[in-house]
Amino acid sequence: MIDLTHKIAIVTGAGRGMGKGIAEKLASLGAHVxxxxxxETTANQTVNHIKEKGGTAEANVCNVADKEQAERIVADTISQHGKLDILVNNAGINRDNLLHKMSEQDWQQVMDVNINGVFHMMHPAVVHMRDRQEGRIVNISSASWLGNVGQANYAAxxxxxxxxxxxxxRELGRRNVTVNAICPGFIDTDMTRGVPDNVWDLMISKIPMGRAGSPEDVANCISFLSSDQANYITGEVINVGGGMVL
Structure with missing residues (x-):
């Protein structure tokens, strides 16, 4: 049984979709999220949903693309709760297009959130976790990191x-801080539900398990990596995609 009681966790991009599912799962296992x-509206909705189920959580509006905002949320958390145990970097956006049609703006926006944002959150968190010699960081990558048509910015x-x-x-192993990455496959969220039926069917046809994943499928893996049961697992890239990437 995974027990995250008394753990303090930050989950970015937790207002909806996968992030919401991750936040709710961690809270259900005892973490304060x-x-x-x-x-702000969707963040508060997630918080309310967690509290309705008996968990504890609070909202903190943050654009991870902004270094100062990222530093503030980490500092606020440590100031108010005395520590930060778990950081889940989930926030992300997509601006898909073929490479020869991709604008500089679409390239830069995706970079600002999807990679710079991860660095912005990790930088202050790592300073704290190194000093405590304890911590769990889980970064959300994607099966698309291997390359995907129309997603040069996102894949990069x-x-x-x-x-x-x-x-x-490699840098944090001796400080008892683990850092792992999750690569979700085709997950059933509001974003994927917006694709045309023929695209949905095509994606499902590529998955050996024959279905889209759920946010909880991803959250279950993150919960394990955030727990003491995974204290000797670090630097791993784990696909959660029903076999889509083999």
Whole structure:
């Protein structure tokens, strides 16, 4: 049984979709979750849902692309709760297009959130976790880090997340801080539900398990990596995609 009682966790991009599922799962296992999102309304909705189920959480609006905002949320958490045990870097955006049609703006926006944002959150968190000689960091990459048509910006950023994760794991291992990456496959969220039916069917056809994943499928893996049961696992890149990537 995974027990995260008394653990303090930040989950970015937790207002909806996968982030919401991750925050709710960690809270259900006893963690106090700081629900971070650029959208205050959805962040508060996640918090309310957690509290309705008996968990504890609070909202903290943050745009991870902004270094000062990222530093503030980490500092606020440590100031108010005395520590930060778990950091889940989930916030991300996509601006898909073929490479020859991709604008500089679409490239930069994805980089600012999907890779720079991970660094912005990790930097202050790592300083704290190194000093405590304890901590868990889980970064959300994507199966697309291996390359995907129409996602040059997204794939490049998510590949960067893998490289950052492995480097941080090497640097922090002796400080008892683990750093791992999750690569979700095709997950059933509001975003994926917006694709045309033929695209949905095509994606499902590529998955040996024959279904889209759920946010809870991803959250279950993150819960394990955040727990004491995973204290000798670091630098790993774990696919949660029903076999989509083999």
């Amino acid at each position: 700081i629900v971070s999102d650029v959208d 950023a998510k590949a960067g997340v893998v490289g950052l994760t492995k480097t941080a794991a």
